[in-house]
Amino acid sequence: xxxxxxxxxxxxxxxxxxxxxxxxxxxxxxxxxxxxxxxxxxxxxxxxxxxxxxxxxxxxxxxxxxxxxxxxxxxxxxxxxxxxxxxxxxxxxxxxxxxxxxxxxxxxxxxxxxxxxxxxxxxxxxxxxxxxxxxxxxxxxxxxxxxxxxxxxxxxxxxxxxxxxxxxxxxxxxxxxxxxxxxxxxxxxxxxxxxxxxxxxxxxxxxxxxxxxxxxxxxxxxxxxxxxxxxxxxxxxxxxxxxxxxxxxxxxxxxxxxxxxxxxxxxxxxxxxxxxxxxxxxxxxxxxxxxxxxxxxxxxxxxxxxxxxxxxxxxxxxxxxxxxxxxxxxxxxxxxxxxxxxxx
Amino acid sequence: xxxxxxxxxxxxxxxxxxxxxxxxxxxxxxxxxxxxxxxxxxxxxxxxxxxxxxxxxxxxxxxxxxxxxxxxxxxxxxxxxxxxxxxxxxxxxxxxxxxxxxxxxxxxxxxxxxxxxxxxxxxxxxxxxxxxxxxxxxxxxxxxxxxxxxxxxxxxxxxxxxxxxxxxxxxxxxxxxxxxxxxxxxxxxxxxxxxxxxxxxxxxxxxxxxxxxxxxxxxxxxxxxxxxxxxxxxxxxxxxxxxxxxxxxxxxxxxxxxxxxxxxxxxxxxxxxxxxxxxxxxxxxxxxxxxxxxxxxxxxxxxxxxxxxxxxxxxxxxxxxxxxxxxxxxxxxxxxxxxxxxxxxxxxxxxxxxxxxxxxxxxxxxxxxxxxxxxxxxxxxxxxxxxxxxxxxxxxxxxxxxxxxxxxxxxxxxxxxxxxxxxxxxxxxxxxxxxxxxxxxxxxxxxxxxxxxxxxxxxxxxxxxxxxxxxxxxxxxxxxxxxxxxxxxxxxx
Numbered sequence: 001x002x003x004x005x006x007x008x009x010x011x012x013x014x015x016x017x018x019x020x021x022x023x024x025x026x027x028x029x030x031x032x033x034x035x036x037x038x039x040x041x042x043x044x045x046x047x048x049x050x051x052x053x054x055x056x057x058x059x060x061x062x063x064x065x066x067x068x069x070x071x072x073x074x075x076x077x078x079x080x081x082x083x084x085x086x087x088x089x090x091x092x093x094x095x096x097x098x099x100x101x102x103x104x105x106x107x108x109x110x111x112x113x114x115x116x117x118x119x120x121x122x123x124x125x126x127x128x129x130x131x132x133x134x135x136x137x138x139x140x141x142x143x144x145x146x147x148x149x150x151x152x153x154x155x156x157x158x159x160x161x162x163x164x165x166x167x168x169x170x171x172x173x174x175x176x177x178x179x180x181x182x183x184x185x186x187x188x189x190x191x192x193x194x195x196x197x198x199x200x201x202x203x204x205x206x207x208x209x210x211x212x213x214x215x216x217x218x219x220x221x222x223x224x225x226x227x228x229x230x231x232x233x234x235x236x237x238x239x240x241x242x243x244x245x246x247x248x249x250x251x252x253x254x255x256x257x258x259x260x261x262x263x264x265x266x267x268x269x270x271x272x273x274x275x276x277x278x279x280x281x282x283x284x285x286x287x288x289x290x291x292x293x294x295x296x297x298x299x300x301x302x303x304x305x306x307x308x309x310x311x312x313x314x315x316x317x318x319x320x321x322x323x324x325x326x327x328x329x330x331x332x333x334x335x336x337x338x339x340x341x342x343x344x
Numbered sequence: 345x346x347x348x349x350x351x352x353x354x355x356x357x358x359x360x361x362x363x364x365x366x367x368x369x370x371x372x373x374x375x376x377x378x379x380x381x382x383x384x385x386x387x388x389x390x391x392x393x394x395x396x397x398x399x400x401x402x403x404x405x406x407x408x409x410x411x412x413x414x415x416x417x418x419x420x421x422x423x424x425x426x427x428x429x430x431x432x433x434x435x436x437x438x439x440x441x442x443x444x445x446x447x448x449x450x451x452x453x454x455x456x457x458x459x460x461x462x463x464x465x466x467x468x469x470x471x472x473x474x475x476x477x478x479x480x481x482x483x484x485x486x487x488x489x490x491x492x493x494x495x496x497x498x499x500x501x502x503x504x505x506x507x508x509x510x511x512x513x514x515x516x517x518x519x520x521x522x523x524x525x526x527x528x529x530x531x532x533x534x535x536x537x538x539x540x541x542x543x544x545x546x547x548x549x550x551x552x553x554x555x556x557x558x559x560x561x562x563x564x565x566x567x568x569x570x571x572x573x574x575x576x577x578x579x580x581x582x583x584x585x586x587x588x589x590x591x592x593x594x595x596x597x598x599x600x601x602x603x604x605x606x607x608x609x610x611x612x613x614x615x616x617x618x619x620x621x622x623x624x625x626x627x628x629x630x631x632x633x634x635x636x637x638x639x640x641x642x643x644x645x646x647x648x649x650x651x652x653x654x655x656x657x658x659x660x661x662x663x664x665x666x667x668x669x670x671x672x673x674x675x676x677x678x679x680x681x682x683x684x685x686x687x688x689x690x691x692x693x694x695x696x697x698x699x700x701x702x703x704x705x706x707x708x709x710x711x712x713x714x715x716x717x718x719x720x721x722x723x724x725x726x727x728x729x730x731x732x733x734x735x736x737x738x739x740x741x742x743x744x745x746x747x748x749x750x751x752x753x754x755x756x757x758x759x760x761x762x763x764x765x766x767x768x769x770x771x772x773x774x775x776x777x778x779x780x781x782x783x784x785x786x787x788x789x790x791x792x793x794x795x796x797x798x799x800x801x802x803x804x805x806x807x808x809x810x811x812x813x814x815x816x817x818x819x820x821x822x823x824x825x826x827x828x829x830x831x832x833x834x835x836x837x
Contacts, residue, residue: 017447024455025443025462027381027429034380120578185385185393185456185490203492235383235456236490270576 038262042112045119053135060127081221105274163298167289180279186235192252206245352425365542369413381429387575392487395460399425403593410467415571429459453491475505486634487723500777566640602668602704607644658761661751662731671696685758710735727798729753730810739756762789779815783808
């Protein structure tokens with residue numbers, strides 16, 4: 001390496017391999033599922049609702065507790081602290097569905113066993129008595145029923161109605177965009193290790209370890225100091241492990257503190273695709289006024305977002321707030337709506 | 345009959361018995377061997393994060409195949425060598441050129457897909473894949489990366505696929521060959537564990553007898569479908585009968601009529617033989633899964649599983665292939681299309697199995713074309729796959745259709761011929777008016793379903809469009825390529 005006159009390595013305009021690259025190409029970079037598991041580690045299968053919208057009348061896990069190897073079954077009743085993992089503390093994101101299911105794939109209970117195969121097959125034998133309710137599955141249904149997660153919010157500048165009315169040319173229409181998954185290659189995973197005095201150490205694949213710590217402490221009803229979260233690296237996040245990792249960290253931590261054994265929640269791809277989401281489908285109606293040269297004079301958008309019924313899943317604002325366009329040239333009006341979709 | 349399997353793992357011999365016959369190679373590597381460099385991304389042979397390389401004795405040397413370890417059953421490694429990402433470094437810990445190239449080109453970010461890319465590239469180096477963009481794209485089509493946007497990985501591939509310098513791995517080949525030559529070969533295997541049985545007969549005769557004894561058995565070839573029973577549906581077959589050790593079933597035999605492809609021949613091995621007869625099958629094979637799938641999956645399996653969206657049946661039915669089934673000592677031949685009775689139901693008797701498929705030579709003055717329409721170009725399942733094989737007769741005023749064989753996948757519960765459209769076309773002049781009218785007839789032949797791959801309306805529209813594409817390509821004798829890989833060739837009248 002060539003040093004400059006001051007003896008400093010050139011950092012700018014130089015190409016550097018990142019510090020994990022040699023480990024990664026050799027398969028020696030450690031992800032959470034690669035860590036040696038403490039003796040007796042339990043694998044936790046998170047069982048989900050097949051219904052988009054339903055009332056839970058009863059969960060009967062009595063049969064499987066006698067199954068070979070099943071160590072624990074966790075339900076909403078096993079949450080000692082605040083039963084909410086909403087990052088904005090909105091109170092609408094339970095760890096496990098309590099009495100109401102709000103989307104297909106919502107966690108209902110979890111089974112902890114020495115192997116994931118035992119946990120998964122035992123979970124199939126748990127009896128959950130659902131009363132299916134009529135779901136809202138599309139934006140059109142939600143608009144018709146005026147079913148919004150948060151009240152519509154309007155962003156306005158200038159006088160869009162006047163600009164539209166006086167524009168020489170005008171177009172109206174609607175566009176839709178589909179939902180997306182973040183598709184990190186490494187699925188959601190957390191390994192929780194119980195420590196003394198009810199403390200817990202959580203290895204979590206997350207973009208937000210501090211939030212995991214705070215929320216898991218609330219869920220467990222312990223001080224923040226009792227929860228340590230360690231993230232060496234992730235196999236990709238792309239925003240999908242900012243808030244969504246919390247639920248699986250919390251379930252692992254609940255299992256670890258309840259059983260006194262290290263507990264791992266690792267979603268396979270199918271469960272991950274069902275249980276997580278967040279980049280939602282939009283339907284955007286527009287009404288645009290412009291002059292004969294095509295210059296936009298005024299515009300009105302109504303943005304409808306197909307979200308899960310969780311306030312923290314609100315649009316990040318960028319979709320709505322970046323629409324106004326170049327300052328002082330348009331007269332924009334944005335109406336945003338959030339429509340809960342039980343189908344997601 | 346042996347009750348163990350023996351293979352070579354990263355240069356060390358392994359002998360195993362008493363394990364679950366549905367145990368995948370990936371789980372064995374990660375959970376028992378603690379070789380955690382190989383990752384699980386999807387557990388369905390789609391993302392390639394679990395890629396490792398299988399080496400087998402092949403004449404004087406070794407053949408190398410990249411495979412998806414997530415859906416390959418451990419027991420099928422018997423007699424083979426497995427190379428994982430952990431074995432590529434030299435004895436002095438220097439990086440393999442493939443690894444160094446990825447580091448130098450910034451080809452890893454989160455790193456989770458990286459071991460899979462390393463192993464696909466390693467197989468490419470061993471198989472002397474050319475450092476051309478198209479070949480690199482094909483080599484890596486079975487590996488997904490979410491971070492890099494691929495450019496740095498392709499740059500690394502371009503560099504490392506140049507005629508390679510010596511590397512530490514090459515010195516290990518002799519060692520692996522020595523170990524492989526000591527493994528038992530040509531004998532059959534039976535493993536039993538906790539109520540599940542794995543049987544690998546060594547001969548056709550043994551296979552026939554085994555299936556008469558175990559009519560409920562699940563036949564296993566490459567595992568690209570059966571593997572998903574276990575990893576996706578979480579269903580474990582009680583009896584697995586593996587056909588991969590039967591030499592006779594893997595044969596690809598040119599004959600007077602055309603070529604006979606044994607049920608156990610992989611798609612990758614059958615590829616050149618099929619393309620020699622029907623050049624148009626090249627594109628469908630290039631886009632059949634990706635390298636790892638073609639290296640394991642078989643032509644026979646793609647037929648026998650009865651899927652309505654397998655890509656080989658439409659092409660083979662249009663070509664006029666004949667299926668040979670065997671039960672005990674009895675064989676019977678039937679036109680391939682007659683094998684598919686209804687969705688999930690095939691004309692296969694108890695204890696009967698697919699032995700081979702005979703692909704005939706093209707008829708004189710015929711032209712077969714196969715088109716695949718899918719959401720992704722590579723490694724995707726067809727929304728619609730259309731195969732057209734028309735035979736023409738020269739006549740005054742232009743060619744006349746003498747015979748027509750048209751078969752679609754994705755348009756019904758089985759691969760299905762467009763009988764009415766075929767009849768309509770026979771003895772008609774081959775011109776735009778005929779093709780236009782045939783489009784309408786064709787759309788009446790099918791009642792496709794709507795699913796996440798395509799709507800019924802889209803499928804019907806596309807099916808007719810493909811017929812017109814076939815017409816335009818035959819009329820101008822130029823392929824039309826509006827999208828995807830390769831040079832863009834627009835239609836020109």
